[in-house]
Amino acid sequence: MAHFVLPNSGHNYDPESSKLGMWLFLFTEILLFGGLFIVYFVYRTINSDAFLRASYELNITMGTINTIILITSSMTVAMAITALQKGKEKFAINLLWITLLFAIAFLINKYFEWSIKIEHGIFPGMEHYNGLETGQKLYFFLYYFMTGLHALHIIVGAIFIGFVIKGIQEGNVTADRISLLENSGLYWHLVDLIWIYLFPLFYLIN
């Protein structure tokens, strides 16, 4: 095999391709959650009364707080991109740290929400849950599965943003090489987008 060195080896940076790749990945995420939303709509159509009764167990205030947290964290990520594009690296890093704090606040809120329900015995396999009618069981099963999968995405998104903070600090992510920050932002906004649908469909059934 002949030895040769590519003229640009080690310096490949193609923001358009990485953005395109990120979007393609986001589409698979949309279809993943989309499938679950279809399951939700089918079961809700069949068990509309049971879904309504089960939804009274959820705390609208806590759901609203988490919605506000996620929307605000989306804004801080978007602003971090603006800040880095303007060359203000310190400000961008601070905004990303604020986003991470919001992510942790969201998860703490979720932890309390879940543990209150589990204390009441509402979790697949627990006594109170087993006594519920089928429609309510389906509602809580979907609630745990969908908000759990969403919380997993919050954790992944937070780790991603953590790597971006490190990248900015080490000078690998700059105004001229902003792709990684933009992609982490896209991911974070998608997680926010999914919550925008989860919130009314689980908390605001009336």
Next chain:
Amino acid sequence: MEDHSKEKQHIVSYKENFGTWLGLMLLTALTVAVSVANASLITLTVVTALVIATTKAILVAYYFMHLKFDHKLYRIMLLIITLLFSSFMLLTIVDYLSR
């Protein structure tokens, strides 16, 4: 080449980001208010909630995700995925309603 790609990059101002946030907040307040107040209008609130959620989703995609300032290709791709998902949804709903 380098200069060309720099030219295309649009910097969204802090003001625009804040404006988007404000819009999302108002829509959240609206959807909670509609849900809590209109408890008797069952079907209306489901549709209203979904319309408001979709408006919020478009705001997030256009401003926070920079779709408004990106190449047209991204908007077309997202439209195709949305249509694909909507057709799945429609087919499933038609199936269940016609049983």
